[in-house]
Amino acid sequence: MSIEKQEGKQKQDLRINRRNFLKAGAASAISMGVLGMANALPVQAAETVSNSAGQSKLHPTNYGSASVKMADFNDQWLGTTKIVGPIKKFHEADQGFNLVFRHKVSEAAFKANMFYHAASKYPLGDALAKFTLSLAPMVSGKPAPEKLAIPDPEQMSQHIKDCAYFLRADEVGIGKMPSFAYYEFKAPPLPDMMKDDLSKSVPVTESLPYVIVVMTDQNLETTMASTGYDGISGSQSFLGYHATAVITVILASYIRNLGYNARAHHFSNYAAIMAPCLISAGLGEMTRTGDCIAHPTLGFRNKVAAVTTDLPLAPDRPIDFGAQDFCRVCKKCADNCPSGAITQDEDYIEKNGILRWQSDIKKCVEFRVTNKEGSMCGRCMKVCPWNSKEDSWFHQAGTFIGSHGETASNLLKQVDDMFGYGTEQIEKYKWWLEWPERY
Secondary structure: OOHHHHHHHHHHHHHHHHHHHHHOOOOOHHHHHHHHHHHHOOOOOOOOOOOOOOOOOOOOOOOOOOOOEEOOEEOOEEOOEEEOOOOOOOEHHHOHHHHHHOOOOOHHHHHOOHHHHHOOOOHHHHHHHHHHHOOOOOOOOOOOOOOOOOOOHHHHHHHHHHHHHHOOOOEEEEEEOOHHHEOOEEOOOHHHHOOOOOOOOEEOOOOOOEEEEEEEEOOHHHHHHOOOOOOHHHHHHHHHHHHHHHHHHHHHHHHHHOOOOEEEEEOOEOOEOHHHHHHHOOOOEEOOOOOOEEEOOEEOOEEEEEEEEOOOOOOOOOEEOOHHHHHHHHOHHHHHOOOOOOOOOOOOEEEOOEEEOOOOHHHHHHHHHHOOOOOOOOHHHHHOOOEOOOOOHHHHHHHHHHOOOHHHHHHHHHHHHHOOOOOOOOHHHOOOOOOHHHO
C-alpha cells in the first residue's frame, strides 16, 4: 500500500473511531465546548412543533433537534425568503436538463444527454429511470361523479398524511398551492425540444388550492460511503424519484375516487415546480444552492413529488430552522461543488422577484451529464451539515446550535469539518459495484 493510501486509511480509521466515540456518549474537551456553547446561547429551547392540527397520528413531522419556528406564507414572503417583485411563471423547457436538449448548455452535454446516456450508463440507475419514466401518464384523471362523505379538513389532513406514510413516505406536508409554482407551459415533445422548437408547448391551466408534498430519503449509509458523484449517485436520485412517483400517483387516484380533483406531479411528469411547494408544505427552506430546499434532518438527501387537489384540507405553515443564517456562513456546498456551480456570495441577489442565492444551472447540469467519474452528482447533498449523520447526542446538540444564528452556525460548520462529516467515505457502507468503463 502506498504512503498516501496508508495516510488516507489512518485518517479514515480515526474518523470512524470518532463516530464510535460519540455514539458511546463519551465526554471530550470538544464536546463539552459544544455543549457549553449551547448553554451560553440566549435562545429558547427547541420547539416541539405541531405544524397544524392535521398532524399524522403515528408519524409526527421529524424536525430532529433543530429549533423550528413557524413562518408566514403571504405575498411578501416565500417561507423565510423575501419576495420583492412579481414572480413570473416558469416554462418547463427552461428546466436544467431540458436546456441540454435544446443545445443551450454545450455540445458535450447534449451528446451525453440524460435519458440516452447520462442516467443509463449505470445499470441500476437505468433500471430505476426506466421504471419511473413508465409512470409519466399516471398523474391525472376525472374524479368520481359522486363525492364521498369526508371528515373536517383537519381530520382529513391527518388521514392523508397517515395514508402517505402507509405508502412509505419518509416525510409529508400539506401547503397552500402557490399560484406561481405552476409551470406556465409544459415542455413540448423531446424531438421538438432537440430542435429548440417550443411551438408545441402546452399551457398549464390547472389551479387547485392545496398541495400535498411527499418526501423520501436517498439512503444515509449509501451517502456516507459515496463521493457524491460516483456511480451510485444517479441511482440514489432515481430511488427517490420512483418511490415518490409511486406514492403520489396512488394518492392522487385515491383522492379522485373520493370525488375530488387531484393531479400527481413527479419526476417524469411535473406541471409544477417542487421548491415553492416544499416550502409551503413546511418541509424546508431555500438555501445557498439556489433551487435545492433543505429539510431540518434530511438536508438535501431527499427527493419529492406532490399532489395538487381541491380536497378540503388544513394546510401546514412554512418553517424557519435557521437555514438562511446558516448558509450565509457555511459555504460547504460551494467549497465542495465539483462543477463550481454554487455561489460563494455573502448576500442574496434578486432573481425573478425573489431575494436568493443563485447557482449556475448550466455548470451544474453540464457536470452531471458529462461526469467521467460516475453518474450524475449529489456532492452538495453529501456535504451539507443538515444531513442527519447518525443518532448521536453530539450531532443532535450540533443541529440544535446550528439553528440559532450565524455565530452558532459557524461553530456547527467547524465541528462538522473537524469530524470529517460529509467529506469522508466510510468503506464498510459501500455495497454497490462500480463500472468505470461505462463513465
